[in-house]
Amino acid sequence: MDTEKCTVLLTAIDQGSLSGAAEALGYTPSGVSRLVASLEAELGLPLLVRGKGGVTPTPECEALRPRFAELASLGRACRDEAAAVRGLEAGTLTVGSAYRPLYRALASTIAAFSAEHPGIQVRIEHANSSTLAAGMAQRAIDFSLMSRREIDCRWTPLSHDAMVAVLPPDHPLAKADAFPIERLLDEPFVELYPGEDCDNSRTLATAGIRPRAAYAVHDTSAAFALVEAGLGIALMNDIYARTAEAEVAVVPLAPARIVEIGIAAPPGRPSPALAAFEAFAVPRLQREAR
CATH class of the missing domain: 3.40.190.10 (Periplasmic binding protein-like II)
Incomplete structure (x- = not known):
């Protein structure tokens, strides 16, 4: 299965429209529509309900959504590792924060990291800890400042x-x-x-x-x-x-x-982009938390 199709589908769901996914990913709306239709044909299932107000996932899509997220994550990791093999740094990371007072430390960390690693793009997502935990379980969040939740993750405590x-x-x-x-x-x-x-x-x-x-x-x-x-x-x-x-x-x-506040990252071996960000960000954020 083409992992890029999974990425396009998930982006369309997040954006609420095919045109929003096209703008976010650099496709044309017709290109996004063709990719989603191709995935639906491959699986033999309807995945999106299309209407004037945008798109929403079908029940069949919701049942498969964790697998789509896993495949999209594996696709990103494979591209990142291929870039690393070629001697390049590339990748896109989504970093979450549940606490606005931590934004200054997080923003300065991202700015410094981006200056040293310009090939790695970093997005910021704000939500409460439970929402970020759910996003991490679905492989939509790569690194999160949050309070401890009941998910499988690599956890680094910062403060109480x-x-x-x-x-x-x-x-x-x-x-x-x-x-x-x-x-x-x-x-x-x-x-x-x-x-x-x-x-x-x-x-x-x-x-x-x-x-x-x-x-x-x-x-x-x-x-x-x-x-x-x-x-x-x-x-x-x-x-x-x-x-x-x-x-x-x-x-x-x-x-x-x-409440224990800390850094959550997905379990298992991180992608090269995430490994670079963790090595850079965790010590800085630990110092800020003291």
Whole structure:
């Protein structure tokens, strides 16, 4: 099976359209359509539902999607290794980060790496740790800064981060040593990242509580503003709470909830491009985390 066809199919799904895949990969839309149709004919299965709004994967495609991702990854690795045999450096890496406060260290690392390895392209993907973990399991993410998840990967720990309560400055527990997590049941709650499998939702699930959300937001700046205005209490990683410019109080949880943040990479032997990036990036990011 042609691994490039798998790459084209997965890109079309990610972009939501054949024209988007064509633009991302440097094909014409008709070329993308022919490649996908050829793959469908080869397998004897419909793989995309085509409509005015774009394309979506069929159930048959979803069932085979992990295999398509694996084949696309193997194709990239083979091309990278062939380039290495020829004495060239080439490849494309997708690097994920679940934590915006780590972007500066990650961006400077990528810039320095790209200056030394101009033949290797690096893309950045932002998502929560669970989404990045799923992407890595599907071979769509090559290297990720995230909190520990239950996937098969090579893991390098960087730091331990506490989950904290963010309170209005005049809250009775604003100067307390700890905030009892069950108090969230009695307070207006500012839910951050509603509906997502993230460090917040996992902390609440571990405690066995489900606070009633007075507000739901997808941005820490919005959460800080609501808390500062006295509209509720938020739960978040300390790595985010430390960036607050609003006038809020940050109090550790009781019982303490600690999240391990680190670097995840796919199991097994890395491609030459990923091996070069890991050798360069891991020591730099470890120093930044100290």
